[in-house]
Amino acid sequence: MIIVHDILQARENIADYIHETPILHSSQLSEICGNEMYFKAEHLQKTGSFKIRGASNKVRKAAREGTTYVTAASSGNHGQAVAYIARQLGIQATIVTPVDSAESKKNAIKAYGGKIEECGTTSAERLPRAKELADEHNGMFIPPYDDPLIMAGQGTIGLEIMEQLEDVDAVVVPIGGGGLISGILTAIKQTKPKVKVIGVEPDTANDTFLSLKNKKITAIPATTTIADGLRTSQPGHMTFPVLQKFLDDLVLVSDEEIKQAQKFVLERMKQLIEPSSAVTVAAAMNGKLGINDNNVVCVLSGGNVDV
Numbered sequence: 001m002i003i004v005h006d007i008l009q010a011r012e013n014i015a016d017y018i019h020e021t022p023i024l025h026s027s028q029l030s031e032i033c034g035n036e037m038y039f040k041a042e043h044l045q046k047t048g049s050f051k052i053r054g055a056s057n058k059v060r061k062a063a064r065e066g067t068t069y070v071t072a073a074s075s076g077n078h079g080q081a082v083a084y085i086a087r088q089l090g091i092q093a094t095i096v097t098p099v100d101s102a103e104s105k106k107n108a109i110k111a112y113g114g115k116i117e118e119c120g121t122t123s124a125e126r127l128p129r130a131k132e133l134a135d136e137h138n139g140m141f142i143p144p145y146d147d148p149l150i151m152a153g154q155g156t157i158g159l160e161i162m163e164q165l166e167d168v169d170a171v172v173v174p175i176g177g178g179g180l181i182s183g184i185l186t187a188i189k190q191t192k193p194k195v196k197v198i199g200v201e202p203d204t205a206n207d208t209f210l211s212l213k214n215k216k217i218t219a220i221p222a223t224t225t226i227a228d229g230l231r232t233s234q235p236g237h238m239t240f241p242v243l244q245k246f247l248d249d250l251v252l253v254s255d256e257e258i259k260q261a262q263k264f265v266l267e268r269m270k271q272l273i274e275p276s277s278a279v280t281v282a283a284a285m286n287g288k289l290g291i292n293d294n295n296v297v298c299v300l301s302g303g304n305v306d307v
């Protein structure tokens with residue numbers, strides 16, 4: 001398991017490549033939710049999501065050790081982040097995307113200087129191809145969440161939150177494969193264990209919820225939740241034990257609640273966030289956090305939506 005020291009190192013390693021994003025506050029949401037509501041604005045992060053933190057940590061270390069070529073298997077935020085950091089470091093990236101992925105996503109990857117290779121429609125097809133390409137070029141495959149350097153990179157968000165809002169009581173985090181929340185859990189629980197960390201999943205992508213209940217990693221069938229960054233079918237082998245050890249609570253939200261929350265944040269807070277981010281706001285707005293009069297930080301994990 002990673003420790004706070006790994007996250008402190010990650011912070012130094014990635015400082016030149018990422019923004020320290022602001023914390024926003026909403027009086028209206030505070031009134032609705034019965035807590036003081038703050039938002040860690042990773043939708044304003046470079047490449048439009050927090051994924052650049054973990055990707056920078058992993059790719060920078062690899063580049064220092066001589067790697068000149070990296071691959072990833074994601075048309076979404078992770079693929080964009082890997083393409084972006086590779087170019088910053090002057091190394092090549094090939095991103096393996098599904099044949100049916102949106103033109104806008106592929107264009108974003110190309111704009112960051114990444115090469116695209118299309119392969120199948122499922123991650124079961126893309127993953128082996130991305131690994132194979134890395135091997136062929138004597139390069140490195142960059143996984144999206146189940147990796148100590150990726151988890152430590154995402155954990156830097158936890159350090160920033162504790163500094164930016166010293167009297168934080170609870171942090172609310174979306175869960176996909178669990179890289180983001182396992183990093184944040186490590187940062188927070190090993191420094192200020194009284195701060196609650198609450199995870200949120202779409203009710204149709206409840207693989208981590210089921211895994212915690214069953215006390216073992218449990219896979220779910222493919223889902224079509226609007227929160228496309230949270231569609232992973234099971235938690236990671238490295239991320240899951242961290243959640244088992246530290247997570248205070250996990251709540252589920254519906255696609256309808258996610259859409260309402262995304263709209264609310266756009267209309268009232270003037271912030272464009274993607275559905276995978278909106279799950280945290282949805283949980284708060286619908287009274288699912290089970291806390292009152294607390295200082296709550298919802299992590300807004302990304303803002304990449306096809307307008």
Ligand SMILES: *Cc1c(COP(=O)(O)O)cnc(C)c1O
Nearest residue numbers: 077176177178179180229301302
């Ligand atoms: C990847 C992603 C998540 C989920 O992160 P995991 O580390 O897979 O749990 C949440 N929100 C956005 C916007 C993402 O891109």
